[in-house]
Amino acid sequence: MITLKSKREIAIMRDACCIVAEVLAKLRQACRPGVLTRDLDRLAEEATTLHGAKPAFKGYRGFPKALCASINQQVVHGIPGEVELKDGDIVGLDFGVLHKGYFGDGAITVPIGKISQETEKLLRVTEECLYRGIDKMVPNNHLADLSRAIQTHAESNNFSLVKEFGGHGIGKNLHEDPMVLNYVVNGRGLKLREGLVLAVEPMVNMGTDRVQILSDGWTVVTLDGKPSAHFEHTVAVTSNGPEILTRLP
Numbered sequence: 380m381i382t383l384k385s386k387r388e389i390a391i392m393r394d395a396c397c398i399v400a401e402v403l404a405k406l407r408q409a410c411r412p413g414v415l416t417r418d419l420d421r422l423a424e425e426a427t428t429l430h431g432a433k434p435a436f437k438g439y440r441g442f443p444k445a446l447c448a449s450i451n452q453q454v455v456h457g458i459p460g461e462v463e464l465k466d467g468d469i470v471g472l473d474f475g476v477l478h479k480g481y482f483g484d485g486a487i488t489v490p491i492g493k494i495s496q497e498t499e500k501l502l503r504v505t506e507e508c509l510y511r512g513i514d515k516m517v518p519n520n521h522l523a524d525l526s527r528a529i530q531t532h533a534e535s536n537n538f539s540l541v542k543e544f545g546g547h548g549i550g551k552n553l554h555e556d557p558m559v560l561n562y563v564v565n566g567r568g569l570k571l572r573e574g575l576v577l578a579v580e581p582m583v584n585m586g587t588d589r590v591q592i593l594s595d596g597w598t599v600v601t602l603d604g605k606p607s608a609h610f611e612h613t614v615a616v617t618s619n620g621p622e623i624l625t626r627l628p
């Protein structure tokens with residue numbers, strides 16, 4: 380079931396998403412060689428609690444931590460722990476909060492020290508995919524317009540899109556309908572209307588699009604071990620076009 384959000388609800392979600400953006404900005408600053416992913420997790424949880432909000436992922440279907448931290452060939456859902464960030468790594472940081480009954484969700488992929496040119500390109504193209512998708516979030520466009528924009532940009536740069544995971548509606552629940560695919564299946568999909576709020580999150584791989592889940596039951600990795608990048612915003616469709624909610628004012 381798809382629920383459209385009122386202006387009042389979007390205002391609350393804007394606050395929730397602002398906390399997400401602030402936490403991700405703090406995490407980006409904290410990312411450097413030698414930092415453990417569990418330290419980033421603690422930082423994220425503490426910053427969220429200061430706002431009186433709750434981390435959304437902790438306990439979600441049994442996920443043990445507040446933050447998802449996915450290094451290099453890890454696509455998404457990496458569990459923070461005793462892993463140290465190293466020069467040349469990339470780390471995907473995915474974070475959500477629950478605030479006044481509504482969720483916000485966002486992700487960035489951060490380079491650690493000096494990364495290779497090809498990995499730099501992967502990060503740039505993945506973030507561009509996100510914004511190209513968001514640009515299509517105007518009333519009367521269809522969901523497939525967004526998916527196509529993401530897919531075309533990634534594939535024209537010889538990267539591949541993860542098919543098993545995608546974006547989602549968001550609101551009173553972390554994951555709501557519709558599924559937001561990062562590739563085109565068939566048909567035009569749902570017609571976008573004012574009040575629709577979506578978490579858009581392309582996951583782009585340097586090599587194969589094939590992924591598998593590690594024995595921890597969570598961590599998604601590329602089958603060929605090549606790096607993967609992930610960027611996400613929570614975005615509202617408004618009469619003035621897309622409004623990115625996971626953004627600092």
Ligand code: MG
Pocket residue numbers: 484485546547578580611
């Ligand atoms: Mg999400």
